[in-house]
Amino acid sequence: MTGIIDYEAGNIRSVENAMKRLGACYAVSSDLAFLSGCDRLILPGVGDASWAMTKLVEKGLADFIRNTDRPLLGICLGMQLLCSRSEEGDVDCLGIFPNRVRHFSSAFQDNAALKVPQVGWNDIVSLKTGLFDGVAEGSYVYFVHSYFADIGEDTASVTEYGIPFSSALCRGNFMGCQFHPEKSGDVGERILSNFLRLRP
Amino acid sequence: MLTKRIIPCLDIKDGQTVKGINFLSLKSVGDPVSLARAYSDQGADELVFLDISATLEGRKAFSDLVERIALNINIPFTVGGGISTVEDASVLLRAGADKVSVNSAAVRTPGLISEIASRFGSQCVVVAIDARKVGSTWRVTTHGGTRFSDRELFSWAEQAEDLGAGEILFTSMDHDGTCGGYACDVYRRLSRQLGIPVIASGGAGNAGHIIEVLSPDGGCADAALAASIFHYGEVLIPDLKRQLAENGIPVRTPAVTDTAVNLQTDN
Numbered sequence: 191m192t193g194i195i196d197y198e199a200g201n202i203r204s205v206e207n208a209m210k211r212l213g214a215c216y217a218v219s220s221d222l223a224f225l226s227g228c229d230r231l232i233l234p235g236v237g238d239a240s241w242a243m244t245k246l247v248e249k250g251l252a253d254f255i256r257n258t259d260r261p262l263l264g265i266c267l268g269m270q271l272l273c274s275r276s277e278e279g280d281v282d283c284l285g286i287f288p289n290r291v292r293h294f295s296s297a298f299q300d301n302a303a304l305k306v307p308q309v310g311w312n313d314i315v316s317l318k319t320g321l322f323d324g325v326a327e328g329s330y331v332y333f334v335h336s337y338f339a340d341i342g343e344d345t346a347s348v349t350e351y352g353i354p355f356s357s358a359l360c361r362g363n364f365m366g367c368q369f370h371p372e373k374s375g376d377v378g379e380r381i382l383s384n385f386l387r388l389r390p
Numbered sequence: 391m392l393t394k395r396i397i398p399c400l401d402i403k404d405g406q407t408v409k410g411i412n413f414l415s416l417k418s419v420g421d422p423v424s425l426a427r428a429y430s431d432q433g434a435d436e437l438v439f440l441d442i443s444a445t446l447e448g449r450k451a452f453s454d455l456v457e458r459i460a461l462n463i464n465i466p467f468t469v470g471g472g473i474s475t476v477e478d479a480s481v482l483l484r485a486g487a488d489k490v491s492v493n494s495a496a497v498r499t500p501g502l503i504s505e506i507a508s509r510f511g512s513q514c515v516v517v518a519i520d521a522r523k524v525g526s527t528w529r530v531t532t533h534g535g536t537r538f539s540d541r542e543l544f545s546w547a548e549q550a551e552d553l554g555a556g557e558i559l560f561t562s563m564d565h566d567g568t569c570g571g572y573a574c575d576v577y578r579r580l581s582r583q584l585g586i587p588v589i590a591s592g593g594a595g596n597a598g599h600i601i602e603v604l605s606p607d608g609g610c611a612d613a614a615l616a617a618s619i620f621h622y623g624e625v626l627i628p629d630l631k632r633q634l635a636e637n638g639i640p641v642r643t644p645a646v647t648d649t650a651v652n653l654q655t656d657n
Binding site: 203204207208210211236237305306307308309310311312313330332333334350351370372373374375376378379 | 391392393394395430435460461462464465466484486488511512513556557584585586587612613642643
């Protein structure tokens with residue numbers, strides 16, 4: 191059973207549809223007892239980081255996530271929430287990954303012509319972890335974001351938009367991807383399939 | 391490197407695909423979900439579905455269709471056509487659309503853009519602008535190009551961005567349906583003026599037109615949308631992407647995964 195963590199953030203529907211396409215057994219829940227019993231967890235999210243952190247704390251999910259030993263995949267904002275701190279609302283996040291989350295415009299210097307948010311398909315390189323089994327270097331995935339996580343020792347894939355950033359992160363049982371695997375065609379489905387094979 | 395997007399557009403009436411030539415004569419060209427899947431398999435980067443139904447039944451058929459598309463398609467898609475309230479947008483986003491496009495209603499009530507953006511995020515708000523050149527001015531039109539508004543294209547596009555639009559989809563009503571090429575000078579100006587992506591629409595007749603509108607020396611657009619040339623097979627997306635790549639325009643190449651994955655039984 192895969193538990194999709196519900197903290198009232200958007201994009202849960204598209205993750206659910208991907209689970210259905212892959213024939214996975216899943217449930218959407220914010221119930222700690224239920225989520226504790228799941229084989230693996232997905233933390234989705236579209237929206238504002240400080241708002242999302244407030245919701246996670248309110249529902250007791252922040253401590254639960256920090257302490258879980260289940261494979262956990264954060265998607266988009268969900269990945270950023272696993273980082274140490276976000277410039278969006280200047281908020282402390284869950285601190286699983288030491289990486290910091292910054293706005294593209296604060297990082298661009300000579301690339302003022304680049305549009306923010308980054309919208310569209312970009313490539314992923316320097317792939318690490320089993321999440322990318324069978325995925326070739328330079329594969330394309332779909333991004334929509336204005337904030338990014340910097341490069342660090344947990345970086346599991348690198349993408350460049352004005353500057354190189356962490357398009358995926360991994361530390362122990364925690365994984366995150368900045369792109370949307372549920373909207374990234376066959377490559378995205380392969381990544382989700384790899385995640386769905388992980389067990390505690 | 392971020393790639394340029396190729397976006398087939400499907401006009402939907404009563405749950406079926408149609409394409410209007412200059413928005414007048416309608417001709418059915420197939421089932422939306424199977425067409426969408428075919429485009430996705432060919433390498434389309436995104437899809438747009440525009441509802442042109444005039445009846446309540448037609449609009450209900452559209453939201454049912456959006457649910458089926460969301461379940462069956464694994465690339466992003468935008469829906470539009472007749473969205474006039476936040477509730478209209480909400481129904482379609484909840485049905486699984488990634489983005490909604492607003493057009494006439496936003497011209498009438500610009501606050502609609504900020505309302506949708508603040509509730510669902512700018513990333514899901516595409517502001518579609520139709521305009522015609524009158525003298526030296528690009529005047530914004532509504533209702534499928536049949537009525538002139540008192541707005542001017544470039545100032546309206548900027549206002550839409552300020553209100554929270556995530557992308558601008560501009561259609562030149564002078565070029566739409568002509569197959570004579572996009573209004574490249576206009577896209578070039580919009581792309582320099584705006585800090586959000588610009589999608590070009592209206593006028594594609596061959597692959598060369600799409601190369602021109604996406605090229606840094608041409609229209610500088612971030613994405614190109616077209617309908618007839620794809621629907622009638624005049625341009626095939628894999629050929630188009632190969633030609634774009636040969637012309638130095640970054641495009642997403644076909645998926646690179648190895649053997650198919652077998653999921654273990656998941657309890």
